[in-house]
Amino acid sequence: MSVEVLWTALALMLVIEGLMPMLTPGRWRALFQRMTVLSDGQIRFVGLACVAGGLLGLMLLH
Numbered sequence: 519m520s521v522e523v524l525w526t527a528l529a530l531m532l533v534i535e536g537l538m539p540m541l542t543p544g545r546w547r548a549l550f551q552r553m554t555v556l557s558d559g560q561i562r563f564v565g566l567a568c569v570a571g572g573l574l575g576l577m578l579l580h
Contacts, residue, residue, distance in 0.1 A: 539546040553561065 538549075556564075
């Protein structure tokens with residue numbers, strides 16, 4: 519994988535991550551307020567689910 523592809527993926531991730539706070543800042547803030555009451559284990563599970571979903575998506579695309 520070239521460095522250019524890695525930077526492109528990072529740039530696209532930032533665009534996607536920025537859509538929710540840009541389009542619906544109130545809902546984005548409410549989501550983060552709800553996440554602050556989750557335990558560390560619950561947050562880790564959400565992170566694991568995101569990583570697994572991303573890897574599955576990459577596997578399906580290639």
